[in-house]
Amino acid sequence: MPLSLQGSRLPAMPSSPFDLDILYSRATDWLYSNLAIRLWHDLPENWRTQTRLWDVPDWLAAVPAARVLVVNWVGLANDPRLSHRDVTALMSKVNSAAERILLAAECVGTDSFQRQFQGPEWTALVDIGWQPQDLPADLASLPYRFLYYTPTQAERPLLVHVQATTAEQFSMRPIPWAVVGRATTGRAALVADLTDWEPGGVVFLPADEPLQIRPDRGRLSRVQLARLLAKTRFYVWASCHKFPYFEAFRAVDALLSGACPIKLDARHADGYAPLGCVLTDVAALRRFAATDAPVQLIATLCAELLARPSLGVAFAALW
Amino acid sequence: MGQRAGLSILIPNWNHRFALPRSVRSALDGLRRLHAHGVAGELLVVDDASRDGSQKYLFNLAAHYPDVAIRVIWLPRNVGLGAARNIGLTHAAYRHACLLDADNALEPANLWLFYRAALETGAALTYGNLFVLGDTQPDVLSNEPLHARVYRQNYVDNFALLDIPVALAAGGYQTTRGLLEDWELMMRLLARNALIVFVPAVLGYYYRMPGGLHTLAPEPLIQRLRRIFDQNELRSRESCLLGRMYHPDVGWLA
Numbered sequence: 001m002p003l004s005l006q007g008s009r010l011p012a013m014p015s016s017p018f019d020l021d022i023l024y025s026r027a028t029d030w031l032y033s034n035l036a037i038r039l040w041h042d043l044p045e046n047w048r049t050q051t052r053l054w055d056v057p058d059w060l061a062a063v064p065a066a067r068v069l070v071v072n073w074v075g076l077a078n079d080p081r082l083s084h085r086d087v088t089a090l091m092s093k094v095n096s097a098a099e100r101i102l103l104a105a106e107c108v109g110t111d112s113f114q115r116q117f118q119g120p121e122w123t124a125l126v127d128i129g130w131q132p133q134d135l136p137a138d139l140a141s142l143p144y145r146f147l148y149y150t151p152t153q154a155e156r157p158l159l160v161h162v163q164a165t166t167a168e169q170f171s172m173r174p175i176p177w178a179v180v181g182r183a184t185t186g187r188a189a190l191v192a193d194l195t196d197w198e199p200g201g202v203v204f205l206p207a208d209e210p211l212q213i214r215p216d217r218g219r220l221s222r223v224q225l226a227r228l229l230a231k232t233r234f235y236v237w238a239s240c241h242k243f244p245y246f247e248a249f250r251a252v253d254a255l256l257s258g259a260c261p262i263k264l265d266a267r268h269a270d271g272y273a274p275l276g277c278v279l280t281d282v283a284a285l286r287r288f289a290a291t292d293a294p295v296q297l298i299a300t301l302c303a304e305l306l307a308r309p310s311l312g313v314a315f316a317a318l319w
Numbered sequence: 320m321g322q323r324a325g326l327s328i329l330i331p332n333w334n335h336r337f338a339l340p341r342s343v344r345s346a347l348d349g350l351r352r353l354h355a356h357g358v359a360g361e362l363l364v365v366d367d368a369s370r371d372g373s374q375k376y377l378f379n380l381a382a383h384y385p386d387v388a389i390r391v392i393w394l395p396r397n398v399g400l401g402a403a404r405n406i407g408l409t410h411a412a413y414r415h416a417c418l419l420d421a422d423n424a425l426e427p428a429n430l431w432l433f434y435r436a437a438l439e440t441g442a443a444l445t446y447g448n449l450f451v452l453g454d455t456q457p458d459v460l461s462n463e464p465l466h467a468r469v470y471r472q473n474y475v476d477n478f479a480l481l482d483i484p485v486a487l488a489a490g491g492y493q494t495t496r497g498l499l500e501d502w503e504l505m506m507r508l509l510a511r512n513a514l515i516v517f518v519p520a521v522l523g524y525y526y527r528m529p530g531g532l533h534t535l536a537p538e539p540l541i542q543r544l545r546r547i548f549d550q551n552e553l554r555s556r557e558s559c560l561l562g563r564m565y566h567p568d569v570g571w572l573a
Binding site for chain 1: 426428429448450451456458459462463464466474519520521560562564566568569570573
């Protein structure tokens with residue numbers, strides 16, 4: 001973020017000329033803070049000059065814009081730098097904005113989704129992901145906008161490069177698969193199956209520490225994850241819940257590093273068949289991996305993402 | 320004690336005749352794979368005066384597997400796990416040891432990966448994921464870089480690669496029975512600022528069996544160990560990440 005737009009350096013103003021404040025927490029999971037920063041950087045020029053990006057403690061002392069976009073409310077409310085009193089003040093301040101928009105990438109039906117609504121009274125929800133979702137009945141009246149999760153303009157050349165991956169280049173990657181996420185019984189079973197197939201995979205399943213996905217807690221940063229995936233053939237994951245959902249962030253992370261994204265979900269694989277990267281189990285993955293299909297899938301998914309506007313442009317087009 | 324480059328797989332055994340074939344097979348397979356990469360190795364079993372017929376099985380090992388260096392140290396009386404491990408460490412032919420309990424099994428295909436990580440990082444202790452098998456839900460142990468919560472409860476199993484000179488310079492395993500020798504050595508290595516590295520791959524399989532030594536440490540013992548190591552100012556590191564994460568094909572990851 002350019003210093004001139006850093007929230008804490010702006011002089012106090014009686015009324016803010018800015019149209020939109022984007023709030024995020026730098027002190028909790030990097031996934032959302034990274035999303036907020038990339039989104040802001042990728043906004044069209046005329047939007048970016050009217051938008052401020054705030055690490056949440058700085059925003060508490062600022063004059064708010066009329067529109068506030070909160071990226072992951074749960075992260076903000078659990079920011080360790082904020083006291084209970086600060087969180088109350090934050091909620092009140094968000095509620096004072098004319099438009100209060102929540103941006104989240106959570107699966108409807110999960111606790112993580114539900115917790116996003118235990119806070120300010122939102123006037124709109126931006127659901128960022130791969131496919132739109134149906135909101136539950138109690139949120140049916142909330143204006144809903146779906147933001148297709150695509151790479152930023154700056155990341156697009158990477159995808160173009162990955163799109164041209166050959167089968168030979170793909171097969172040269174030394175790590176057959178990687179599973180990264182918090183430890184659960186289901187993931188342990190998944191990794192056991194994967195190890196039976198190819199023992200040399202990467203397994204990083206640390207204990208659950210909510211809102212602590214940061215390098216200083218021994219978790220992979222986005223850069224470290226990208227380095228790992230750049231050596232990996234299949235980035236494999238499984239949901240910790242029973243609902244149908246496709247984790248767009250994992251898919252894009254995989255593709256930007258040239259890995260093939262694979263979700264294993266026996267319950268819902270049929271419903272996601274057109275996507276090509278949701279399989280029932282490790283046996284299906286073994287069959288899939290034995291063909292040229294992974295490289296073709298990577299090329300297809302890259303083409304699909306490149307055909308869409310970049311992240312910031314797509315966001316601006318929502319309004 | 321050997322200082323030569325290579326790996327000794329050390330299996331202390333006491334009355335585990337029923338489980339030995341599994342651990343031994345996995346170790347031999349791992350050593351053969353290391354050998355294919357030009358790494359010297361041996362299987363060193365320390366039999367702690369077993370009374371279940373383990374000796375009969377162990378006597379014939381070297382004859383059955385002539386392609387791998389196998390040695391057995393026979394202890395005339397039972398000395399306990401910590402002391403048996405120390406005897407193994409002092410008699411190992413090579414600089415690194417893989418500590419493998421008789422009831423567990425290695426993932427042979429990954430031993431080379433862990434040995435590379437130990438060499439490339441110079442770690443005192445190199446460990447990785449262990450699958451918990453047996454009459455239980457699937458689980459993973461030793462599954463992340465070392466955090467300060469290791470001062471409250473040990474969550475990294477002793478099934479790991481040790482740099483033998485560093486471990487012995489730190490005093491080796493505590494031989495007082497019932498003092499959680501794995502944890503105590505880990506604390507001593509930490510107090511000496513030794514490098515402890517987690518490799519995000521599968522090192523082996525951990526079998527939970529009735530009577531196995533895998534119960535959580537009793538609270539008085541935890542308090543006692545904490546008091547001992549608080550004197551080394553370990554408490555000041557309470558919120559810190561203590562270990563690091565490394566993968567030979569990727570480099571440092573934490």
